Amino acid sequence: MPRVVRVASFVAQSVAIGLALAFVAVLVRPELVGRVSMSTANQTSYAKAVAASAAAVANISAERVYNVPRNAFGRQGVTLRGRYLGSGVVIDREGYVVTNWHVIKDAEQVLVQLADGRIAIPKLVGTDPDTELALLKIDLPDLPEIRLGRSDTLEVGDVVLAIGNSLGLSQTVTMGIVSATGRGELEIAPFEDFIQTDAAINAGNSGGALVNTRGELVGINTAVIGMADDETMPEGLGFAIPVNLVRGVMQQLIANGRVIRGYLGVDEPRDLPADLARTLGIDDGSAVLITGVTGPAEAAGLRRDDVLTHINGERMFTRRQAMNLVASAQPGDRITIRVVRPDGTPFTTEAVLEERPRPP
Known part of the structure; x- marks a missing residue:
């Protein structure tokens, strides 16, 4: 392996x-x-x-x-x-x-x-x-x-x-x-x-x-x-x-x-599994599954198993895209988040970012 x-x-x-x-x-x-353009021919x-x-x-x-x-x-x-x-x-x-x-x-x-x-x-x-x-x-x-x-x-x-x-x-x-x-x-x-x-x-x-x-x-x-x-x-x-x-x-x-990076408090986000995307009616099958919340995410009303689809109106297709977008913002910035609840209900909220903690 x-x-x-x-x-x-x-x-x-x-x-x-x-x-x-x-x-x-x-x-x-x-x-x-x-x-x-560089040519390395010959x-x-x-x-x-x-x-x-x-x-x-x-x-x-x-x-x-x-x-x-x-x-x-x-x-x-x-x-x-x-x-x-x-x-x-x-x-x-x-x-x-x-x-x-x-x-x-x-x-x-x-x-x-x-x-x-x-x-x-x-x-x-x-x-x-x-x-x-x-x-x-x-x-x-x-x-x-x-x-x-x-x-x-x-x-x-x-x-x-x-x-x-x-x-x-x-x-x-x-x-x-x-x-x-x-x-x-x-x-x-x-x-x-x-x-x-x-x-x-x-x-x-x-x-x-x-x-x-x-x-x-x-x-x-x-x-x-x-x-x-x-x-x-x-x-x-x-x-x-x-x-x-x-x-x-x-x-x-x-x-x-x-x-200094922005921090939302979405723990261990994952790319959305295809079967769950079909269940929720997400046509292109791409979004981000939230597996845990803390800090700003929790205060904004996000929950475990919410599916993140948009940040500031931008479509989120992968966890890496979402992490990079949040990290590129500054602590104190306010962002708009759109998710789909596990029962398929859409939910939109705002969160105020904190500073990303340093790894231990």
Whole structure:
């Protein structure tokens, strides 16, 4: 059975008998802007793209401490130190470095090593677990920076390059194509809009760069698909956060230290099952099933098993569409909601959004 594997390498520095620690890693992808058509016909080298971008891709090392409790035989518990290896991208000369949240999560110490060998201890600007992104800041002179491209102009079949600290081998470059855009429902993060690529992505690539043939950043590598038995790793199934999404998150983290999103209080919404759509007479069969309510949703009179069809007059077809629309609003915004009750009765109400709570 397929599962998503985050791609940050883990190196155990303390060992206890009978204990094995594995490594995990993740990748993510950016958002949207305008497009200039690119022709890669007969192109045999992408050295210029690498030269324009690779210097801005850094190695990230995060040290974590694990307390292993006393075992069933009464033996003393132990404290282990482990180091996770990932990647990051210097996005401007001010020293801002984007990476994946899981790369630096719960770290006691983080080190950023640039392609030229310089090492810095970064300041944590902010994290956004909802998109699997984190922003660091380093204080070094003469920093390289990567040019930000536009992920909304990517097309399936475009050539892309993945650059990162693959398996601890810094500045590793692999090539592939955009296999798909707008991938969601991967259970990597609450808000997903991933670029899928067949460029090889390995442990340590998490937080690294996905660039186009001009060397512009189009995504942040975040995850690969693996198999549940850990024995089979399908090739060509990597995922990156689009740069347009990265750009918006980065701007909010710099301004606020966090990302501020609207929150309705609809718990675990689901895409409406086809049989229920037929029962309720929803012709196109697409809407959002509410499985629980709290906060603003409860105050607005919404109930469990209501079927959400419209927000502010816009037809809602999927849970992801509804979540993104609410999240794009601000706390205090008032929205109009239309639902169909389980007995088929229509119901319209208004809700005042709160700020979305941060994941635990």
